[in-house]
Amino acid sequence: LAPVGVLALQGDYREHADVLRSFGADVITVRRPSELAQVSGLVIPGGESSVIDKLSRMFGLADPLTEAIAAGLPVYGTCAGLIMLADTVLDGIEGQQSLGGLDIAVRRNAFGSQKESFEVDIDIPALGAPAVHAVFIRAPVVEQVGERASILGALDDGRVIAVEQGNLLGTSFHPEMTDDYRFHRRFYDRVLSVGFHS
Numbered sequence: 651l652a653p654v655g656v657l658a659l660q661g662d663y664r665e666h667a668d669v670l671r672s673f674g675a676d677v678i679t680v681r682r683p684s685e686l687a688q689v690s691g692l693v694i695p696g697g698e699s700s701v702i703d704k705l706s707r708m709f710g711l712a713d714p715l716t717e718a719i720a721a722g723l724p725v726y727g728t729c730a731g732l733i734m735l736a737d738t739v740l741d742g743i744e745g746q747q748s749l750g751g752l753d754i755a756v757r758r759n760a761f762g763s764q765k766e767s768f769e770v771d772i773d774i775p776a777l778g779a780p781a782v783h784a785v786f787i788r789a790p791v792v793e794q795v796g797e798r799a800s801i802l803g804a805l806d807d808g809r810v811i812a813v814e815q816g817n818l819l820g821t822s823f824h825p826e827m828t829d830d831y832r833f834h835r836r837f838y839d840r841v842l843s844v845g846f847h848s
């Protein structure tokens with residue numbers, strides 16, 4: 651199997667690489683199109699989506715990323731990574747673009763300054779018991795879910811924070827900051843079953 655990539659332009663990509671390595675995966679960091687062309691799957695980490703957006707365009711990665719997503723590359727986006735995967739971004743900085751792929755609208759920094767970070771246990775039926783301990787840091791919320799995307803999890807108030815669509819998976823929160831790697835496992839199982847290579 652080709653290596654699994656972690657987009658390493660900005661953000662907490664090292665933590666994601668460590669999680670994937672704990673599964674025995676061969677992991678490479680991706681900063682160039684030539685690296686992207688080698689991978690069987692990709693994690694887009696948390697960080698700052700407007701920066702990841704700018705850098706991905708500067709490094710000539712944005713178009714190849716969009717094409718790979720459309721071609722079926724399995725991708726897992728957390729937090730800023732979820733924003734990058736959303737077809738529509740609300741409250742982006744001026745000119746902010748996303749890669750798209752997920753049929754959703756995401757609002758950046760949706761919890762406002764009072765609740766910049768918080769942690770909560772969330773039941774994710776697709777993962778079974780126990781509930782996932784979710785860490786939110788200036789997190790986005792999925793405000794609209796289109797027909798092609800499905801909801802994997804929501805807060806008690808109904809706000810959607812985990813979605814899936816085909817080979818794309820996205821969470822508003824940061825499983826790599828806990829020791830519960832079931833979302834990464836779900837992504838990696840998809841990588842193994844798809845066997846993507848460009």
Ligand code: GLN
Pocket residue numbers: 695696697698699700728729730731733758759787788789790
């Ligand atoms: N607020 C950040 C953004 O807009 C996301 C924060 C995070 O990834 N933890 O990209």
